[in-house]
Amino acid sequence: MSNWFPPPSRPRPVEGGLKARSTRGAIAQTWWSERFVEVLEDIGIGSRLQRGRSYARKGQVISLDVGPGSVTAQVQGSRTRPYRVRIGIAAFDKTEWAQAERALATNAWYTATLLAGEMPEDIEDVFGTLGLSLFPTTARELSLDCSCPDHAVPCKHLAATFYLLAESFDEDPFAILAWRGRERVDLLDNLQAARSGAPAADGAELPGRPLAECLDSYFVRQADTSTPSPPVTSSTTLLDQLPDVSIAVRDRPLVELLRPAYLAFGCGDLSERSD
Template sequence: MNRQSWYPPPSRPRPVEGGLQARSRRGAIGATWWSERFVSVLESIGLGSRLQRGRNYARRGQVISLDVDAGAVTAQVQGSRARPYRVRIGLAAYGKTQWTKLEQALAGDAWFAAQLLAGEMPEQIEELFAAQELPLFPATASELSMDCTCPDWQVPCKHLAAVFYLLAEAFDDNPFAILAWRGRDRDTLLDNLAAVRSAGPPPADRQRTGKPLDDCLEHYYDLAVPLPATGLPAISSVGLLDQLPSVAIMVRDNDLVKLMRAAYAAFGESDITG
């Protein structure tokens, strides 16, 4: 008897209406450097041959849903059974302290900050993460936790592989999903980068030190320097007449201002002060 007769025929997945389909119909999946990097990392750690089995699932639209959250990608994949399988791909999300360190490094480079604030993913961002000893992509299979409710004992199964490929295309559409998987959503990241860059270095006078307040209370209200003596400037009487508006008053056919000017001159041109 042929040994292959012991095995059941390969099962066919149930068709799905409105499933998530990979845009790539042939060849590699992933159009941007970050999605290609994601797939290449997975293939380089020994998942490539198994990922290929899910490529057909991804292109047929067997994945019903796909969600990216901090530390976990969850999905539903329709297989040969009536109930879709639940898939989860876990990756360690960085905490608040780690992201503060990353955000300061990103904000410290004007080029990185400008590209991220413009909604673009800098090509050297992977190196920046590595310099902080916080890798952006998983480097080994042990960094990923992969679960599927299907009966297949192999990990990753074709359902997990299908999610990997659609995840790569999701990264094409939204590169910030990679960062969200690591624990920082787009809006929070951009807000924090803008805040770090606007804060700038602390003012120099914040570093100054002086005497304690208790040692200064006795003379707290004393003047540091004497106030200068001030007074109104001396004004010439003739100058006062020059500042008068036009006065249409006549005294015995004589202009009033002319009479006053003659009177001031008779007083000896004395200066007055107010």
């Protein structure tokens, strides 16, 4: 009896597929994407991403959509019809998001960082104090589905979707929040509403703290800020900005006579020279 096996199937080529930006090395480029990959590795999925790495880099993923509680994708395999992929997670409800936005709005630094398109480094702690987890903590929190005949979970089509999902978090950290049920526009509107006392955009109640409870921290600095250093300029810059002066001493322009003195002022400590 021969040990012949059929050659492995090859995926059909795709025109205009979503190709991974990283051609080698690690997937993640930002801390929030790295955190997502770490979580996947902790729950046993990250180690399988290599199964879909070549698919992601070849552009076999046709589409990738992130919505509340669900990531859907179409991945082209060896068959004519692309496979349908879905990665599900529980989205936070209105009450949970109202609590999270209330907690984020109490600190101007969070609002400013999110408005700048970045993810605050301790944002996980904010959700954690409310009993919520921004990233999945166990495999049971995820529902993984693919229409392919492969029995492995995740299959290479799911792995390719995870791979591109991690990269999409690099490009847009708000996709993480959208996956948990809050779009970028709604989140920022609700944060601004919470800080101004206006009603939330989705109708959820965001009660403000009474002023009497905020007096002890009203003037407290919300976050450390760096003090910019003045630019270093030459001590002769002022001379260079002077208009033409027709005064000369022994046929030498006045500006040139003053330049050595200005250069001397620019060297060493003036307080030491004054002694």
